[in-house]
Amino acid sequence: MEGSDHRMVSVNGITMHIAEQGPKEGPLVLLLHGFPDLxxxxxxxxxxxxxxxxxAVAPDLRGYGDSESPESLSEYTCLKVVGDLVALLDRVAGDQDKVFLVAHDWGxxxxxxxCLFRPDKxxxxxxxxxxxxxRNPKVKPVQGFKAVFGDDYYICRFQEPGEIEGEIAKADPRRFLRNIFTVRKPGPPILPKDNLFGANQTDLNNELPEWFSKEDLDFYVSKFEKTGFTGGLNYYxxxxxxxxxTATWTGAKIQVPVKFITGEFDMVYTTPGIKEYIHGGRFSEDVPNLQEIVVIEDAAHFINQEKPQEVTAHIDDFFTKLQNNNKTM
Structure with missing residues (x-):
């Protein structure tokens, strides 16, 4: 992207690619992507x-894009990935003890x-x-998802190494990526084995939405053709x-200031039980410093791409308020 600097940095035993832009003395914002993203x-x-x-500093997380992709599944735990980020901040934050964080999906x-492990950052x-x-101490995540949503729930379908990768290759990675980025079907996300893309298959000849161009899709396709999807799937x-x-953190609460943003058609937000959790008080109980919840109309999962100016304005508004509050303390 024009204006951004790209470089490779060594962190936590791997090589990570980052894109960065902005004044060196400016408040650092770490931007974390999800699946299948960059x-x-x-x-x-x-x-x-x-x-x-x-x-702004945006890495390719381990397993993605131009960052290193370890083979072992155990290399993709939360401890490993958070370790990457702490090491990255040590490399790029300079004399800033704390930074701002923005993240989407798996990010x-x-x-x-x-925030749970290192709120001091x-x-x-x-x-x-x-x-x-x-964390629910009574049931493992995958078992819980399977019990509620069935075997075809996307997280359950991602569990067997190599299986979904083979299905994506057979179905066409370009179609898979295009469908994920542009789908507006409410959750929960289901991937039936006999029809990976669900009832409304994406026609590659259909016009892309205004916010996601052919050049954007080509960029993603070029990167995932090079790396495959295994690195990203290993997070699941x-x-x-x-x-x-993380048994030690059972019952722990998030203490940092938080602003939550979602789209009204987001596949996570529209999954049964999620709206009730977010708006019914339990979310704020688990995140006592939750300061704002924003639901953006006419937007789906990839809200930062679909409504970029609105999302950027929300980010700046929140961080500006936090900085002003710190100045008056």
């Missing part, structure tokens, strides 16, 4: 935030872990799409291992 999902926010005086899950967190879901395959590793 640093590129933040292309609008990187430019927008840097023009407002922030220094949001990792963001919650970062985070000034404030703007979370997109995925609310904090505290490590969910039960994360559950085992």
């Amino acid at each position: 640093w590129y999902t933040w292309r609008h926010q990187i430019g927008g935030l840097s023009s407002l005086g922030y220094r 949001a899950i990792i963001g919650w872990f970062l 985070i000034k404030g967190f703007v979370c997109l799409s995925v609310p904090y879901m505290p 395959r490590a969910m039960d291992l994360n559950w085992e590793l």
